[in-house]
Amino acid sequence: MKQPKEIKTAEGKLGVLLPGLGAVSTTTIAGALLARRGLAAPIGSLTQMGTIRLGRRTDERAPRIKEFLPIAALDQLVFGAWDIFPDNAYESARHADVLEHRHLDAVREELERIRPMPAVFYPQYVRRLHGNHVKKGASKAAMVEQVREDIRDFLRDSGAARAVAVWCGSTEVYIAPAEVHSSVARFEAGLAEDHPAISSSQIYAWACLKERVPFANGAPNLTVDFPAAWELARKQEVPIAGKDFKTGQTLMKTVIAPGLKARMLGVAGWFSTNILGNRDGEVLDDPDAFRSKEVSKLGVLEHILQPHVYGELYGKLFHKVRIEYYPPRGDAKEGWDNIDLVGWLGYPMQVKINFLCRDSILAAPLVLDLALLLDLAQRAGLRGTQEWLSFYFKSPMTAPALYPEHDLFIQSMKLKNTMRWLMGEDLITHLGNEYYD
Amino acid sequence: MKQPKEIKTAEGKLGVLLPGLGAVSTTTIAGALLARRGLAAPIGSLTQMGTIRLGRRTDERAPRIKEFLPIAALDQLVFGAWDIFPDNAYESARHADVLEHRHLDAVREELERIRPMPAVFYPQYVRRLHGNHVKKGASKAAMVEQVREDIRDFLRDSGAARAVAVWCGSTEVYIAPAEVHSSVARFEAGLAEDHPAISSSQIYAWACLKERVPFANGAPNLTVDFPAAWELARKQEVPIAGKDFKTGQTLMKTVIAPGLKARMLGVAGWFSTNILGNRDGEVLDDPDAFRSKEVSKLGVLEHILQPHVYGELYGKLFHKVRIEYYPPRGDAKEGWDNIDLVGWLGYPMQVKINFLCRDSILAAPLVLDLALLLDLAQRAGLRGTQEWLSFYFKSPMTAPALYPEHDLFIQSMKLKNTMRWLMGEDLITHLGNEYYD
């Protein structure tokens, strides 16, 4: 038995702050409320449904994760949000049309009490949406201050002991990291002078870091993934994580690509198309917003398959990703993948995958897990980039010197061995030679 | 740096003995011959194409497995086979119609020289095939002796220093392990009295163990997976492995099911159907042969998803597997899977997978890897069941007290950490906290 990390207890309420009160947020909140009353199961949440194997295979020790780790309980959560529309969480959920009436009605009153704070919203970063429940501020720096005040007000009004934030807003147009993102000092100067490379989501993130609120980023935006943010997070002793929730097609891709690679099967081409009809689809119909998403989605295969190492297998891989706005389906996204495989002696084979999924249903449990695990991380004294949470992201943040791990199974191993390490348990290697001889 | 195992060097030729000289065997042999001349790549073979990461991520140490492990080189292989038809390997490959003429013609002479020894063939175990290139023997015990003599003759004639065997014959009808399989003594008595629960494949395996030839079983038959065989393998210091090559649909299943489970997504139903038109499809059209296959295929989800642990997620999983003989495609097998998922709060989603694969193209690299790794295992002093080779099998053999690991990623981890352990390298846990703080 190794030494466990020292972890502060999860006393009091935990505020969960969500920039963006749309389909994902309301599905998350409604689900947490239903689950804590026992009205529905938080399926897809590793912290709520999962177990963790400890010791040897024959020991049969596999506690529930929520009992193994000192994370906050669902009962302890209180929710807050910002949005560009003034609808409360019930109204927004009805509009999103993800959950059935029977589910929303069961927690209607609690949802109605959640009214969004006015949003920071510079329309040039999300061009297809138009809302007017927005803050006015003299500068981006002033906006940061307003968000900080919102956070303090929220903590006071809700009685929460501490908070975490998870970005559930839209995808912003692609912004490459620039000089202004290179240090805390430069970024703060940029805020003061309304630098165009500082988008709305970066303003939220910066305010959270200043208030020592851990921050996870569910979109492909920069938000909290640039040197100045890393620096501030370490200085403030705040854990951060991102970016872009791994759901739908990319989730399947990071399951299947590692399988093909484990077996050293070649891939000549991978064509992926998506049809989706929700607000996300509408936003991504803007080519500049799609560009953010595309960068996030295309990197996955490159990192998993390592064409520079396996030139014969993956050196000529043609990878194309499309997202098509298709209103008839609403939130019920659909992915279609065609994979051209290369087998023994070069013989071709094909795999087609058709995933009839639901965007918010897949994202909601990730929001919940990230809130609980980032809060745990902070109480355990972890700070800065939390690579062990790569499991949840399409485009995981890492230390600058490292390549990201996209393989879902490596990510899962990393996540679970980090849990074991936090609690002083032996790491698992699956060697298992002790059972023989 | 840990202490590596002591491993005898791979000197001299290695005989690869294949009971069954059909599509899989001839595709394997032709491929090995082509690959060693540089005429085609042995894609799908981990030993030939793979690398293994050693040390820290930033060390960038990732040698080729074939250079890291002291396995035999392709140049050192010589092939032998048994079959119920007298066709040589070239004729049989032409008939199987898997490889193109340009590939077969390039190694035609070498293939023609491989003529099968007469088979042990009791037709009641494989009812749809009828061949007459078969041994006659007074009893099953006498059959064992004839196969032993074949092995000794092969070693002498080919000049091989040692041999390994991989079962590439047909699926036999389902046989449950019985009293006769419970000890070496009882099994040998059964051989003498022609016990009906001793099938042809068991006779080959027994002969190999007696001759200290490591044995891998590519079909779902009992063959080498029963207490008497385990006992003999340990006594004779021979490594064994099985059973049923993991290819096609089951390969995909053991990739996707772990992914769904990692994310704690529920599964309400999984329907799998296969269409295939080769000799394998014809054999499996016999319900009793299909029964062997079905047992092998159905266990996979049960073990990966653990419904006893995750009742809410997998407790009601309805799993159905069908194999349909469909001649138009020949060896180009096709799988179609429908998976009914259950997400957050119980909302349904679906995944469909259509795998246009090729049976022998997927199996051939497994035959090669198993031959090379079993030979290595024997030289490293390993004996009995080699659980670390689970990676290659639909229905992995394990120590009696253990449940099998079906998750391809756990199997891959086990395989690679065993390789590291054999060579005295640090095991990999993917914790990676050393890169932070």
Place this chain on the structure above:
Amino acid sequence: MKQPKEIKTAEGKLGVLLPGLGAVSTTTIAGALLARRGLAAPIGSLTQMGTIRLGRRTDERAPRIKEFLPIAALDQLVFGAWDIFPDNAYESARHADVLEHRHLDAVREELERIRPMPAVFYPQYVRRLHGNHVKKGASKAAMVEQVREDIRDFLRDSGAARAVAVWCGSTEVYIAPAEVHSSVARFEAGLAEDHPAISSSQIYAWACLKERVPFANGAPNLTVDFPAAWELARKQEVPIAGKDFKTGQTLMKTVIAPGLKARMLGVAGWFSTNILGNRDGEVLDDPDAFRSKEVSKLGVLEHILQPHVYGELYGKLFHKVRIEYYPPRGDAKEGWDNIDLVGWLGYPMQVKINFLCRDSILAAPLVLDLALLLDLAQRAGLRGTQEWLSFYFKSPMTAPALYPEHDLFIQSMKLKNTMRWLMGEDLITHLGNEYYD
């Protein structure tokens, strides 16, 4: 303008009698009730939604069919049923779980008033179902009399002027037409002596014919498709039609096969599998019931593709149809087809079709159309087999000398030209050379 047929007007109420009050029947009834109140559209019903082009393309005459033909209006329908369970139509519909609560609740009272009469049910013909709301009768002949009495009672109680019947019960085990089916006299002797080749559905049909109630058969059973029934129908001047509603996979097959044939594309193989979880799936899990269905489903391609005429294209077609009971989906049936095409010079291509359909949603409009069109046929003086209704059936009944037409487009042409002929309009040939020169 030709002479239209003389057709009696559709005065008074029309009784629609449904043997079997399960998913299909209740979906039909609820839909008719909703549609007549304007609460939902009777989509899929040609009589309600369709138009018919008359005259030249440039005339722009295309009246609604329900205005063109003197068929009964939805307001005029009254429903009756028999079933082996005593549940009323509302309870049965809830159990079938096809329609949403909001739909059923809107017509709940009307549905609750529809209580099934006790069924004729000899369990040997439908072995997987067990109900006890059944008639007791001294003989099959006595059963016929009881059903006739039911019909007369229903007409009296409901005030209906006349009635039609549509078989919506389960598929019975396969019965080949035998001597007992060869004439009215022999059949009536068979009824008296409880002949085993006379099943429950035949008893219903016979009673209907005796009462001059037109009868359509939605299952693949013999029911009303044998010489004695043909003879009786003509004698009694009753129109009859069948058999087996064309829905789901077979519907798609009779759309796609004619398309391939029109283009003279060859077909080497066609593999069809279905997964379904409703009562129908359960019944078809009995191999003898499946046999009825299989005969009905396999004939389709043979008749459309004419392998005896087009030997090079279809002479070696391998056609396999599977139905798999798969409870997770309930009534939401799913079909998967793989078609192996042969093109120019013999080059292969493939089509895969995945149909996520709903059994009762596809069948309900057929029940409605058949009731209305058979009633029209009777008022127009048509009697015996109505081949022009082939459009609705997997296995259309024809005059003995004729082959059935399975091509949906020929069937549609036949149906619409018959409508034109009934009303004295010019038939359409699509020649259209009058628009040029």
Place this chain on the structure above:
Amino acid sequence: MKQPKEIKTAEGKLGVLLPGLGAVSTTTIAGALLARRGLAAPIGSLTQMGTIRLGRRTDERAPRIKEFLPIAALDQLVFGAWDIFPDNAYESARHADVLEHRHLDAVREELERIRPMPAVFYPQYVRRLHGNHVKKGASKAAMVEQVREDIRDFLRDSGAARAVAVWCGSTEVYIAPAEVHSSVARFEAGLAEDHPAISSSQIYAWACLKERVPFANGAPNLTVDFPAAWELARKQEVPIAGKDFKTGQTLMKTVIAPGLKARMLGVAGWFSTNILGNRDGEVLDDPDAFRSKEVSKLGVLEHILQPHVYGELYGKLFHKVRIEYYPPRGDAKEGWDNIDLVGWLGYPMQVKINFLCRDSILAAPLVLDLALLLDLAQRAGLRGTQEWLSFYFKSPMTAPALYPEHDLFIQSMKLKNTMRWLMGEDLITHLGNEYYD
């Protein structure tokens, strides 16, 4: 028996002139050469493989179309072509990589003798291709004269009695019909002054009409579908047909959409994507070329489903078509369609279609049929737009007052009844009431 049309006999050789000697042309030519030697079957060609039913169903008269109609025989064909590359037909076919070596080698010499004449090629209409085997001309009018000379030379050198032309070149950028296309006089003025709305394909077509060579257009370009061309065709007594070969996804669409409509099933959305890697895919990667194709592909559903008539069923149909350049597959195009259906009472269903097809394999038989049928049309005295050939086109040309028929089955009916009418046979209506009563 009606009076047949007077048709000149098909004496002498028939020249088949193909602008564009790429994948489609060489596949057509090689196939015709192989078929006439009996080395492969011209599958997909209605004229070569089809039969036509005459008289009543019970008459069993169904002659081969090639025996029924006085069309030219394969033996009578001689081929000519133009192309922007100088490769002969064998070299071009090898490069296209559609047919196997065994097929090309069997007719190699004949293919090698077919050397393309230099092309008319203004690169602004096909921007992704660059060839230098091109004509130089003082003006577009001069280009017309050069092509006319080519035609006369070809007839003289080949000894052909007459010729037909089929456009097998690339898709040009979208050009809307303009003033210059409105009359023969204006068009000829436009030729003289190099009007930018006159593309290369229009020049070929104009030259053919001048030489009284019937012309079919296999691409979505204007080419021969504008008032000036219609006028000239009628004046010169030349039949013309177009446009855009109906192959692949659109072929399936015009099979399935009529099936859905026949059954009055609603369609809420239809998403179609294509992946293809040949020269066609490369050309269509240019958005302006794709625009031509998109117009051609999108019109199909609008015309078949008639949303203005069936507002409830098709009024909100969302239709999206994508073509994606994806090199790994070469000529082996793949389509994926998702159709969102609406059934009884508005309940949703889905159909997915995955078509693994081959572009040139599907197009080649259309080229052959069109050549033979246009030649027949000319000999039968037909001139101008041949609507009865709509069967072969994505975007059929019609008389100005008419809407096009896209339904493959109406097209097939029109085609076959026109054949019957030409030969004085009764038209078929599928009424068939003569078999009853």
